[in-house]
Amino acid sequence: MSALFWIPAVVLVASALWTITASKPVYSVVALLVNFFALAVLFLSLSAEFLAMIQLIVYSGAILVLFLFVIALLSSGVAPISLGPNRLPRLTAPAVVVVLIVFGLVTAGVLSSHATPLPPSHSLASAGPAGTANVFGSVSDFGKALFTVYLLPFEITALVLMVAVIGVIMLAGDEAPYVATRARAEEVRKEMREAIAREGD
Amino acid sequence: MTLPLWFIVLIKSAVLLFVVVTSFAYAMLAERKVMGWMQLRPGPNRVGPWGLLQPAADAVKLMLKEDLAPRTADPLLYRLAPFISLLTAFSVYAIIPFGSSSSGIWAIGNVNAGVLLLLAITSIGIYGVSLGGWASGSKYPLLGSVRSTAQMISYELAMGLSLVGVLIVAGTTSLAGIVEAQKNLWFFIPQFVAFLVYVITAVAETNRAPFDLVEAETELVAGFHTEYSGLRFGLFFIAEYVNMLTVSCIASLLFLGGWIGPFGWTWLPGIVWFLLKVGFFMFFYIWLRTTLPRFRYDRLMAFGWKVLLPVATLNLLVTAAVVALRG
Numbered sequence: 018m019s020a021l022f023w024i025p026a027v028v029l030v031a032s033a034l035w036t037i038t039a040s041k042p043v044y045s046v047v048a049l050l051v052n053f054f055a056l057a058v059l060f061l062s063l064s065a066e067f068l069a070m071i072q073l074i075v076y077s078g079a080i081l082v083l084f085l086f087v088i089a090l091l092s093s094g095v096a097p098i099s100l101g102p103n104r105l106p107r108l109t110a111p112a113v114v115v116v117l118i119v120f121g122l123v124t125a126g127v128l129s130s131h132a133t134p135l136p137p138s139h140s141l142a143s144a145g146p147a148g149t150a151n152v153f154g155s156v157s158d159f160g161k162a163l164f165t166v167y168l169l170p171f172e173i174t175a176l177v178l179m180v181a182v183i184g185v186i187m188l189a190g191d192e193a194p195y196v197a198t199r200a201r202a203e204e205v206r207k208e209m210r211e212a213i214a215r216e217g218d
Numbered sequence: 219m220t221l222p223l224w225f226i227v228l229i230k231s232a233v234l235l236f237v238v239v240t241s242f243a244y245a246m247l248a249e250r251k252v253m254g255w256m257q258l259r260p261g262p263n264r265v266g267p268w269g270l271l272q273p274a275a276d277a278v279k280l281m282l283k284e285d286l287a288p289r290t291a292d293p294l295l296y297r298l299a300p301f302i303s304l305l306t307a308f309s310v311y312a313i314i315p316f317g318s319s320s321s322g323i324w325a326i327g328n329v330n331a332g333v334l335l336l337l338a339i340t341s342i343g344i345y346g347v348s349l350g351g352w353a354s355g356s357k358y359p360l361l362g363s364v365r366s367t368a369q370m371i372s373y374e375l376a377m378g379l380s381l382v383g384v385l386i387v388a389g390t391t392s393l394a395g396i397v398e399a400q401k402n403l404w405f406f407i408p409q410f411v412a413f414l415v416y417v418i419t420a421v422a423e424t425n426r427a428p429f430d431l432v433e434a435e436t437e438l439v440a441g442f443h444t445e446y447s448g449l450r451f452g453l454f455f456i457a458e459y460v461n462m463l464t465v466s467c468i469a470s471l472l473f474l475g476g477w478i479g480p481f482g483w484t485w486l487p488g489i490v491w492f493l494l495k496v497g498f499f500m501f502f503y504i505w506l507r508t509t510l511p512r513f514r515y516d517r518l519m520a521f522g523w524k525v526l527l528p529v530a531t532l533n534l535l536v537t538a539a540v541v542a543l544r545g
Contacts, residue, residue, distance in 0.1 A: 043295065043352060050345065057338075070334035074378075078341025079371065082348065086367045089352040089360065156331050156391050 021062045029055040042088045046081060053077045067159040230326045234311050242459045243273035249504045256508040283448035290355030291445065299353055300446065300453035303346025307460040310339050314467050315394045317477040317489040323394045324489070332393035333385060336468060337378055340423065344370045346457065347425075351442035362441030365515065370423055372522040377419035379530035380412040383537040384472050397476035404480075406473040411533040413473045415526055417502075420465035422522070424458065426503055428510040429518060466499035467492075 254261025351363020
């Protein structure tokens with residue numbers, strides 16, 4: 018437990034609080050970005066470099082950018098949506114209880130867990146400084162574990178994501194949004210051709 | 219005498235920062251000069267001999283200009299956005315290796331997951347453009363930033379996939395390791411498709427012509443930085459050129475053998491070969507800008523998703539299959 022843990026940990030919690038309390042949605046996005054960064058630093062300090070990089074690439078680089086894209090487009094020039102009376106105070110007590118229970122269970126689970134021993138090469142005994150090849154958490158090690166020990170969960174996750182992709186294509190339709198525009202463009206083009214033909218006579 | 223590690227890193231960073239900022243200044247001057255020659259005009263030639271002091275004059279001008287903010291702008295994010303752009307642009311240089319000698323790799327940090335970290339940092343760079351456009355509280359910057367976000371997300375995918383091909387051939391994600399793996403054969407020959415895809419997507423990622431729809435003057439005034447003035451505009455400007463330098467460096471490292479000379483030549487030091495390659499890519503950028511007209515937006519998107527992405531994916535599949543079969 019050093020500064021390398023405490024600084025990102027404090028930033029992590031503070032930015033998480035900022036995310037849910039920010040008045041403007043874009044501020045929430047920025048807070049969440051800070052949050053992801055702090056989380057990546059924590060992953061790095063656990064010498065899980067691959068996880069840290071993927072955290073940044075996938076969550077900050079792709080998913081959160083899409084959030085920002087949608088929020089920026091929809092909320093520009095609009096005053097913060099007022100949700101009526103603030104419901105946060107009434108929800109605080111139950112929320113705290115639920116959070117405590119969940120975290121308590123997770124902590125208890127982690128502390129008492131001997132059910133899934135890690136393969137020999139993953140034991141923390143072989144952990145070296147982050148950035149060294151072939152140690153716990155390195156890219157090659159992560160890949161090996163993913164495609165040998167955890168192959169089935171990995172493939173199932175891929176299948177689930179595939180279903181989501183297909184679902185999006187079904188929902189978005191083939192070229193539905195453009196059909197009307199295209200028809201109108203064709204109309205205009207036809208009118209122009211006719212006008213040119215008339216002028217030519 | 220051994221200096222503490224943080225001190226060495228600090229010195230290295232300071233030197234590198236100075237080098238990068240200077241190369242930015244002269245990359246900008248070179249662009250104006252080369253564009254001038256290509257368009258049969260002299261280019262900047264008033265400040266200093268051959269206009270060599272032009273960057274200094276520009277810097278003074280930008281620093282002395284008033285820093286304006288529209289009344290509709292978001293006060294915090296409007297000021298923050300240029301710094302995000304600049305910070306991400308510079309921080310990439312912490313892991314880019316410039317050469318190697320018997321004492322080790324010439325880099326601030328030689329990271330094992332180098333390529334992944336590069337992708338991570340450059341993907342954060344989008345936020346500067348995106349937030350800057352939104353926070354301006356004005357129509358054209360918003361449209362510019364929305365365009366840029368869509369464009370960068372679309373081209374980032376193809377770019378990432380093209381890089382994975384190289385990673386498979388090299389068998390490592392460390393930038394220095396990839397260069398070492400090119401001792402006998404530069405990767406732009408076995409990974410020619412990936413090279414093409416990377417060069418195209420790199421132009422799109424840095425928002426340069428012919429993919430500069432983000433700041434299409436005729437449609438969007440100046441795109442996401444329309445409202446910015448003075449030094450804040452300058453920061454965006456520096457970030458753009460530093461990003462150009464970055465993608466040139468990555469292209470040289472991943473496809474052109476980095477500091478390894480052609481045909482095993484060693485009559486120039488490695489770093490000179492590296493700089494020559496980076497210079498070639500920078501020239502290529504300027505050449506493109508003076509040659510090609512701007513893409514139409516829907517064609518840009520269609521090209522990214524329907525051509526580059528499938529091509530990069532195919533290349534990845536074929537590369538993986540070949541590497542697996544050859545054992």
